[in-house]
Amino acid sequence: MVITEQKKLEEILRFLEGCERVFLLGCGVCAATWGTGGEKETREMAARLAEAGKTCTGWVVTEEATCDVRTTRRLLKQHNAQVEAADALLVLSCGAGVQTVAALVDMPVYPALNTLFLARLQNLSVCDERCRLCGACILAETAAICPVTLCPKGLMNGPCGGYKDGKCEVDRERDCAWVAIYERMEALGWRERFLIIHEPKDWNAARHPGFINKREGAAAGGAR
Ligand code: SF4
Ligand code: SF4
Incomplete structure (x- = not known):
């Protein structure tokens, strides 16, 4: 939403x-x-x-x-x-x-x-941002938790050295996204996947303004 x-x-x-x-x-x-x-x-x-x-x-x-x-x-x-x-x-x-x-x-x-x-709606009073529309979704590699959005540094590998007791160094009230990813992977029996090093994010897929014509094939960029 x-x-x-x-x-x-x-x-x-x-x-x-x-x-x-x-x-x-x-x-x-x-x-x-x-x-x-x-x-x-x-x-x-x-x-x-x-x-x-x-x-x-x-x-x-x-x-x-x-x-x-x-x-x-x-x-x-x-x-x-x-x-x-x-x-x-x-x-x-x-x-x-x-x-x-x-x-x-x-x-x-x-x-x-x-x-x-763009957010997940928890109820009619509470929502939280869940997607920065990066154009190349990596949720398959992060146990369906988005570090691009939920880690304030947008780190592709984490946690950084600043996390403490599972909380983020930027905001101690918030869970560290990478700790959350680790915990979910562990619960799913995917511990080894956490050790995979991810390449830096390619932001080319997030070019703006986006434009798609499904009949003529996808294209991005350029005001129409
Ligand atoms: S990886 Fe990109 S597309 Fe997927 S949820 Fe995060 S910001 Fe959105
Ligand atoms: S503590 Fe976790 S969520 Fe916060 S900046 Fe570091 S890696 Fe990102």
């Missing part, structure tokens, strides 16, 4: 300066689940903007992910009159969703959220 947080109202009002009428669009997938941009939050944002003197021409929450061009285009068409009546669109989704909307309309589009990370 893509984790987001709401921006402070002052920041939103700063970039909405000069835009009196605003249409709001929330995301019914990640932002709704995490409680930053679903129906409740979009409705609340509309009320906060109204309190600040703005006119909300309407609001809607996507049923699919806002970053899905097909369904977001359809939704914007359905709400065309309310969108056209606005000076700007405020989007309560991750950055990909905001840019999806911006590519579909000829008017100012602003983000209501900060996009934080």
Whole structure:
């Protein structure tokens, strides 16, 4: 899940300066689940903007992910009159969703959220980052625990000399990723696998911006 947080109202009002009428669009997938941009939050944002003197021409929450061009285009068409009546669109989704909307309309589009990370959702209040989208997954070699993400140094071989009592030297509250990998490998009877030395990570697979056309084959790099 893509984790987001709401921006402070002052920041939103700063970039909405000069835009009196605003249409709001929330995301019914990640932002709704995490409680930053679903129906409740979009409705609340509309009320906060109204309190600040703005006119909300309407609001809607996507049923699919806002970053899905097909369904977001359809939704914007359905709400065309309310969108056209606005000076700007405020989007309560991750950055990909905001840019999806911006590519579909000829008017100012602003983000209501900060996009934080890709996470495992433990419950509706707790999540933890689990993947840095490195493009060349090494979980098969690390007992399905990601050191690229969970080790603050991103070490491919560990633990480093700083770990203590199973905790990370960068943050003593957190488990050392490499100790966790060792313990899981031991539990799985894979102790010898822990001794394998991994090559430094090749970050070429993590080039940005990513681009894939499944019909024409995968490609990476270059804005389209
Ligand atoms: S190795 Fe790379 S792709 Fe796999 S979980 Fe870690 S960051 Fe994500
Ligand atoms: S203590 Fe463990 S998790 Fe922390 S930086 Fe060292 S190897 Fe990485």
